[in-house]
Amino acid sequence: MKRHYSGLAWLLAIGLGLLFWTTAAAAADASSGGAAAAEPKPLRSAAQQLVGTWKLIAIDERDAGGIRVVPLDYGPDPIGLLMYDANDRMSVHAMRRGRPRLASDAAHSATSEQDLAAFLGYGAYFGTYTVDEQAGIVTHNVQGALNPNWEGSAQRRRFTLSGDKLTLEPLDFQAAGHNRTRRLTWQRLP
Numbered sequence: 001m002k003r004h005y006s007g008l009a010w011l012l013a014i015g016l017g018l019l020f021w022t023t024a025a026a027a028a029d030a031s032s033g034g035a036a037a038a039e040p041k042p043l044r045s046a047a048q049q050l051v052g053t054w055k056l057i058a059i060d061e062r063d064a065g066g067i068r069v070v071p072l073d074y075g076p077d078p079i080g081l082l083m084y085d086a087n088d089r090m091s092v093h094a095m096r097r098g099r100p101r102l103a104s105d106a107a108h109s110a111t112s113e114q115d116l117a118a119f120l121g122y123g124a125y126f127g128t129y130t131v132d133e134q135a136g137i138v139t140h141n142v143q144g145a146l147n148p149n150w151e152g153s154a155q156r157r158r159f160t161l162s163g164d165k166l167t168l169e170p171l172d173f174q175a176a177g178h179n180r181t182r183r184l185t186w187q188r189l190p
Helices: 007-031 046-050 112-120
Strands: 052-063 079-084 089-095 122-132 137-145 154-162 165-170 178-188
Touching: 046 122, 046 154, 112 122
Parallel strands: none
Antiparallel strands: 052 079, 052 178, 079 089, 089 122, 122 137, 137 154, 154 165, 165 178
16 A cells, blocks of 8 residues: 655654754763753853942941941941943942931032031942953043042952952042041842
8 A cells, every 4th residue: 555645744754853863963962072062151251240230238347457337428328329331331329328408409509518418428420440350350430420539530449249249349448537448249230
């Protein structure tokens, strides 16, 4: 008895045969360590890992003797955001919670004391950044800042990335003329 298969049946038979053959070949290569084995994903560079938005979750500040102190500018429970983009631009804002409110929304009518409290309780700057992965340093090249003395400066920070946490430490830090260490911990936002 002669069997006749339609064109669709032949295509189905060939397709199933190819699927079986490629699956079996891939499994054999993977088990023998062949080229079809899954290649590990290349690690992203530190600069690529920095890209995103980060929320300030803690500042650990210590005096010259290693004693933990409250940051003079941001207080015990600061808030802030840090952003790095893929085009090497960055921006950071950090502030003291509960800063005294001004008498009105017209900032130009604030008293000198109100101006000082607002200025000292807030830090912000923006610019570009570069990463030296070997040294573990990110440099913020400041283009504009709340503190005009920082404009045009290079703010260098030691950095550590661990999961969704980023730690930044200024290399040289002083508060009210005293040497201190400061470690800012940031958490990546989705």
